[in-house]
Amino acid sequence: MDVTNRAVAEVLAEISDLLEVHGENPFKVRAYARAAETVRHLSRPVEGMGKDELEALPGIGKAIAGKVAEIVATGTCQELVHLREATPPGLPALLDLQGVGPKTVRRLWKELGVIGTDDLEAAARTHQIRTLKGFGKKKEEEILRAIGAAKNASTRMRVTEAERLAEMVLSAIPGKAWVARSLRRGRSTIGDIDIVTLAPAAETVPVLTGIADEVIDAGEKKISVKIDQKRVDVRFSTSRDLGAMLLYLTGSKAFNIRLREVARTLGMRLNEYGLTDQTTGELMIFRTEDEIFTALGMSPVPPELREDHGEVDLALAGPLPSLVEAHEIRGDLHLHSEWSDGSMSLDKIALAGGSMGYEYILVSDHSASLGIAHGLDADRLARQHQAIKEVNRTSGSECTLLAGIEVDILADGRLALPDRVLQDCDLVIASVHSGFSQDKDVMTRRVITAIEKEHVDIIGHPTGRILGRRPPIALDMERVIDAAAENGTALEINASPSRLDLDDIYIKQAQERDVKLAIGTDAHAPYELTHIRHGVTLARRGWCGASAIVNTWSLVDLMEWCR
């Protein structure tokens, strides 16, 4: 049986949803949801863990440890089977509707016989909902709106799309404003935009109402609108207590809960306005987030780590590990020129690298193979590498071009170019670009075969995912990371906003096993070099310091490493 942490987490999360629909104790519902999150972000597989080890995990006690063991052994558990039998299958989806929660779902089900979205829509159109006590015309309209919105459900945004939307709103707000929530934490995809502003509500609300497609709600302290199908929340604050508001609105939700628990152990209550002493009732306010961390007896937690993935306990015990910073990056280790499918000449790349302040850039065009236009064969690669030497001699740029290749990992694990060609490269990236649907075992062996190759230095975009378009390939990442550790091969953190591959979970795992990482933009055009910052953010989310990232090293050290 091969049960991944993700699969176990999904079972636990579904139990949580179903318990909620059945009106179970909300704390029990949360217990399952929390356990699901714990398992989802665990840096080692629950499969093979003993009962004691499971129960030592945060939020997992005797009962859920038993469930996890059952799921690992059988792929499911009896509790879930029973809950599913007792629940119309269309019911949990109703929880996703805006304004519809567990209490409402349960009443609609029990009192109107609603068992799915279609029923609900019919009930609303025939005005049955307003017959329920406590429900009215507005609620009915809200439900119809929510169903409509769900039908053209907007997917999560890529980071670049979210940044554009945020910039547009920030520039419209008449006063200082900051981005918060998942965009500030550096999540790879963004659901909605949250902003904190010092601008007065009276001036801001009309402006936002003007640019919004819909106003979800608007009060004295906040306004929520929809722009281009995306939710934008703006919260009003003052410079005197900005710290607590930024902290609260950055989250995550789980992190906020943990922080408030910490405050309670100190006899205080934390909210978005400050810390309240529970005995005197005195409110302490803070201009910065760091002052609040200090007041809670913690080291400051950078936004990228605020997920309740162990950082709170660590910050209570002492300083957190220092994370890589953008200025520490000395070069870009993945880039395509006009020699394959990029748009940049070698001269232009050297120039662009110079203006980024880089010491080096790895020119890593595609190898010739099916599916990639203008990939390089051995002859063209040799000519390109001659041209690279020429540019290094003549460009006058501070930035050295490294002569590399992004060689295809073929379906059987062989590489698309022979060893004698690869050995002449400064650095070799090997990537999967075809045969994405191989099963897990075949795919894992394929990638590990490439990792074991003498001349391969970096595995490019390891899971091959394209956010919102192509799922990750089936890889046993445990085995891949072990193989990378054994062979001294680096894994890439691909900084392209459409990839952001590896995931932060795996970056953390790789680092824990002393696997080196390489950040590359995969740029095909000059402006894409600036995407390096997304790679740095992702590395930080994976708890990465500079020393684990090979392109924070000097050119000499980098060349020494890959030899």
Place this chain on the structure above:
DNA sequence: GCCGTTTTCGGCCCGACTGTTTTCAGTCG
């Protein structure tokens, strides 16, 4: 269901906003 530097039982983060309400429940983040 989980958990313990007051606790192995009795708590469980906290506030904004809305709708259908004369005082609050439900939902959301």
